[in-house]
Amino acid sequence: MSKTVRHVSIDPITRLEGHGRIELFLDESGGLADAFFQIPELRGFERFCLGRQGEDMPQITERICGVCPEAHHFASTKTLDACYAAPPPPRAKKLREVLYNAYIFSDHLLHFYYLGGPDFLVGPYAPPQERNILGVIGKVGLELGKEVIKHRGYGQRIIELVGGRPIHPVSGIPGGQSKGITEEERTEIETMAASAVEFAQATLDVFKGKLLEDETFVRFASQESLALPTYYMGLVDKKGAVDFYDGDVRIVAPDGSEYAQVGASDVLALIEERTEPWTYVKIPYLKDVGWKGFTAGPDSGVYRVGPLARLNACKEIGTPLAQTEYEVFLDYFGGGPVHATFAYHWARLIEMLSAAERTAAFITDPTLMEGPLRAPLGEPGEGVGVIEAARGTLIHHYGLDDRGLIKSVNLVVATTHNVAAISLSIKEMAKAVVKDGNVDQGILNLVEMSFRNYDPCLACATHALPGQMPLIVDVRGTDGAVRQRIER
Amino acid sequence: MGKAKIGVYWAASCGGCDCSLLEVNEQILDVAAAADILLWPCATDVKYADLESYKNGEIDIVLFNGAIRTAENREIAKLIRTKTKALVAFGSCAHTGGVIGLANLATRDEIFTTVYGEQRDGWPQVSASQNGYDLHLPEFLETLTPLAEVVEVDYVVPGCPPPREIVSQLFSALVAGELPPMGTVFASQKNLCEECPREREQEKITRILRPHQQEPDPEKCLLDQGFVCMGPATRGGCGAVCPAANMPCTGCAGPTESITDQGAAMLNTLASLVGTGEEGEDQLDAEDAILAQLDDIIGTFYRFGLATSLLRGRYHEQNRTAR
Numbered sequence: 001m002s003k004t005v006r007h008v009s010i011d012p013i014t015r016l017e018g019h020g021r022i023e024l025f026l027d028e029s030g031g032l033a034d035a036f037f038q039i040p041e042l043r044g045f046e047r048f049c050l051g052r053q054g055e056d057m058p059q060i061t062e063r064i065c066g067v068c069p070e071a072h073h074f075a076s077t078k079t080l081d082a083c084y085a086a087p088p089p090p091r092a093k094k095l096r097e098v099l100y101n102a103y104i105f106s107d108h109l110l111h112f113y114y115l116g117g118p119d120f121l122v123g124p125y126a127p128p129q130e131r132n133i134l135g136v137i138g139k140v141g142l143e144l145g146k147e148v149i150k151h152r153g154y155g156q157r158i159i160e161l162v163g164g165r166p167i168h169p170v171s172g173i174p175g176g177q178s179k180g181i182t183e184e185e186r187t188e189i190e191t192m193a194a195s196a197v198e199f200a201q202a203t204l205d206v207f208k209g210k211l212l213e214d215e216t217f218v219r220f221a222s223q224e225s226l227a228l229p230t231y232y233m234g235l236v237d238k239k240g241a242v243d244f245y246d247g248d249v250r251i252v253a254p255d256g257s258e259y260a261q262v263g264a265s266d267v268l269a270l271i272e273e274r275t276e277p278w279t280y281v282k283i284p285y286l287k288d289v290g291w292k293g294f295t296a297g298p299d300s301g302v303y304r305v306g307p308l309a310r311l312n313a314c315k316e317i318g319t320p321l322a323q324t325e326y327e328v329f330l331d332y333f334g335g336g337p338v339h340a341t342f343a344y345h346w347a348r349l350i351e352m353l354s355a356a357e358r359t360a361a362f363i364t365d366p367t368l369m370e371g372p373l374r375a376p377l378g379e380p381g382e383g384v385g386v387i388e389a390a391r392g393t394l395i396h397h398y399g400l401d402d403r404g405l406i407k408s409v410n411l412v413v414a415t416t417h418n419v420a421a422i423s424l425s426i427k428e429m430a431k432a433v434v435k436d437g438n439v440d441q442g443i444l445n446l447v448e449m450s451f452r453n454y455d456p457c458l459a460c461a462t463h464a465l466p467g468q469m470p471l472i473v474d475v476r477g478t479d480g481a482v483r484q485r486i487e488r
Numbered sequence: 489m490g491k492a493k494i495g496v497y498w499a500a501s502c503g504g505c506d507c508s509l510l511e512v513n514e515q516i517l518d519v520a521a522a523a524d525i526l527l528w529p530c531a532t533d534v535k536y537a538d539l540e541s542y543k544n545g546e547i548d549i550v551l552f553n554g555a556i557r558t559a560e561n562r563e564i565a566k567l568i569r570t571k572t573k574a575l576v577a578f579g580s581c582a583h584t585g586g587v588i589g590l591a592n593l594a595t596r597d598e599i600f601t602t603v604y605g606e607q608r609d610g611w612p613q614v615s616a617s618q619n620g621y622d623l624h625l626p627e628f629l630e631t632l633t634p635l636a637e638v639v640e641v642d643y644v645v646p647g648c649p650p651p652r653e654i655v656s657q658l659f660s661a662l663v664a665g666e667l668p669p670m671g672t673v674f675a676s677q678k679n680l681c682e683e684c685p686r687e688r689e690q691e692k693i694t695r696i697l698r699p700h701q702q703e704p705d706p707e708k709c710l711l712d713q714g715f716v717c718m719g720p721a722t723r724g725g726c727g728a729v730c731p732a733a734n735m736p737c738t739g740c741a742g743p744t745e746s747i748t749d750q751g752a753a754m755l756n757t758l759a760s761l762v763g764t765g766e767e768g769e770d771q772l773d774a775e776d777a778i779l780a781q782l783d784d785i786i787g788t789f790y791r792f793g794l795a796t797s798l799l800r801g802r803y804h805e806q807n808r809t810a811r
Contacts, residue, residue: 010535011535011536012535013534014528014529014530014532014533014534014535015530015531016530016803017530018503019498020558023621023623025621034619034621036621038623038625040558040560040625040626041500041557041558042557042558042603043557043588043591044591044594044599044602044613045588046602047591047594047598047599048588048590048591048593048594051593051784051787052696052784052787053783053784053787053788054700055698055699055700055785056738056784056788056791058576059738060787062789063504063586064502065502065504066502066503066504066505066506066649067502067503067504067507069502082702084700089805110510113509114531115530115531128532128533128534129532129533131532132531132532132533134525137517145517146514149510149513149514149516149517150513150514152510153513156511164733165730165733166511167507167511167645167649168648168649168729169506170729170733170735171733171734171735173700174700175700178699178734178735179733203524214569275604275605275610275611275612276612277610277611277612277613277616277618278612278613278616278618278623278625279612279625280612280625280628282604298518373703374703377700380777382623403783404698404783405691405783405784441533445533446782447540458502459502
């Protein structure tokens with residue numbers, strides 16, 4: 001079958017974490033016939049984690065992703081807390097919160113100024129050589145540029161002081177933290193956190209001044225075909241406020257009604273996943289809604305995670321300055337849930353402010369400086385740990401044997417949840433902008449901007465829950481028809 | 489002299505090495521002023537077609553992180569080698585295979601079975617047809633290898649990821665246009681213990697402790713206390729940050745120059761330190777009993793270096809005959 005007259009590859013897709021490729025197939029009229037988002041990488045953590053010492057997992061699994069190692073480090077540590085039935089003492093939990101919120105701040109900053117933001121701060125059609133952080137500094141000026149670098153450094157410095165290293169921290173152990181901080185370090189963090197709050201506010205001003213005034217951004221944020229009415233998943237605390245480190249998983253339907261709210265150990269039962277022969281990533285969806293193909297809407301099990309999803313799944317933000325910004329955001333879009341995929345950029349910056357506020361609050365908590373760092377451990381067993389990575393809900397699930405060695409591992413990673421939605425967003429964008437066979441670099445960059453909304457981490461994405469979970473595989477003939485469906 | 493032309497690439501990696509380049513904070517602006525970036529997928533919009541269009545040797549230096557896991561990693565490594573004058577194995581994965589080298593404990597089929605299930609028909613395929621369109625994936629290679637097994641490497645920057653001070657030294661040399669002689673390893677030439685703040689007394693080890701089992705004394709050598717710290721067999725240069733955070737060194741910087749096999753060297757060191765004070769045959773039994781407390785020898789001693797160790801990985805008879 002040769003429907004296509006032209007095939008265009010975007011290879012590799014850039015300004016993201018990990019390897020990806022977009023394949024566009026154009027029809028006779030030069031419009032889009034079909035589009036595929038492929039992930040050409042796999043490393044196999046699920047396999048080689050077997051037999052490792054449980055307590056080594058925070059340091060092994062953080063090597064899944066060096067952009068968000070803190071997310072894997074603490075998802076893993078929380079899983080071990082559960083495996084050893086050892087909730088960390090207040091001091092250890094607060095230390096983790098300080099580090100974790102600094103990570104969310106730093107990671108969101110990275111995306112806005114270094115990865116996704118250059119598309120607007122420099123311009124979607126700008127020469128590719130300029131569409132990067134250096135181009136951003138050229139546009140916003142060296143003064144703000146240095147503030148960007150300084151505050152990313154602050155986030156990393158806080159991670160280093162609490163976690164022992166700025167990238168791939170080491171402090172998380174089952175039931176606690178390996179180290180505390182000195183009063184001098186605490187004071188340093190307090191100063192940096194206060195500055196981070198101001199910088200996050202300034203960044204929201206940049207967003208409002210540049211992106212909300214940018215014709216391309218406003219058009220894409222309001223374009224019906226680029227909005228995906230999907231389900232949304234995020235962690236919330238007891239009040240229903242966003243919680244990055246802990247809480248229940250709340251899922252809302254496209255109309256905003258609650259679909260489910262469950263504890264960490266029950267979340268895996270809500271998800272099913274499928275394998276496609278043309279990509280190394282597996283594609284999860286809501287089991288009870290079902291897989292209806294790459295499509296949105298209340299009848300499709302496609303759901304989203306990450307900043308926009310968290311803002312849609314929560315009842316409030318949980319910190320005062322960010323709450324005010326959240327209300328401005330909701331007003332702009334006429335109330336929630338907000339389905340506009342380009343709203344991810346805005347949601348990310350509201351979260352960046354909230355994370356800075358949280359770091360600033362936790363660092364003055366008196367329990368941070370006294371009391372035990374470790375809880376007594378129970379016998380090793382099975383546990384699930386859920387955390388909000390910058391890119392969305394991250395789930396680790398281990399079984400430990402009686403020596404505390406790993407006998408089973410499930411990892412459901414933030415970007416993996418979003419794979420179906422990203423594929424859909426890429427296709428809708430390509431449909432909207434590829435016309436008359438024109439695929440110059442500016443047009444292709446518009447196609448790439450559709451995935452950058454999600455800030456995907458594709459090194460992370462090729463890890464998904466193997467083993468116990470149900471799996472459906474469609475075996476297709478060369479004509480694309482399903483020949484056999486394998487289910488387990 | 490014109491501006492230097494530099495590149496950064498990731499193969500099978502986590503992105504931590506790319507982020508480590510930003511850890512130098514404002515120094516990155518000096519690099520940007522002194523050099524044009526011709527390749528950096530994480531941060532710039534340069535595509536493979538652009539890379540192919542460069543003349544041979546057009547790039548001055550490429551910092552290559554990540555191991556060779558897929559056929560694409562291998563092809564791009566070879567392409568980059570032709571385009572650059574100097575190639576740097578940057579970080580543990582490119583240098584020694586890294587944590588992901590532990591995948592060499594399993595065959596490709598075992599990895600796929602774990603990740604995608606028993607049904608081979610449902611596994612990702614090198615060539616597949618979807619909705620009538622032909623789609624291709626790079627082959628997932630049977631064995632993971634470090635960069636130097638695929639192409640010649642000129643410099644090594646060890647670490648997972650390389651520490652800020654080391655990256656800063658490399659950048660300073662780059663900006664000054666004064667790179668050291670090829671073959672240089674950007675790290676300390678001594679082992680980690682030389683820079684560790686803890687007090688080592690080479691006490692006899694009477695039992696093996698895992699990090700979650702006991703809170704270590706903050707001043708004393710972790711090895712003296714029975715924690716398996718890879719310091720003696722590992723290159724320094726990071727400032728012993730993990731032991732300073734009450735956690736043992738896991739060996740990410742790889743072995744010192746004089747060591748062939750990091751894991752074997754550390755096992756050897758450990759074997760010489762265990763003892764209970766017993767003598768004669770009882771002594772051997774007592775030492776064996778202590779060493780039997782090691783629960784995961786591969787994951788502890790070969791965490792970052794399995795792919796370049798003497799062990800290499802599991803021996804696969806069926807693969808050997810298939811070739």
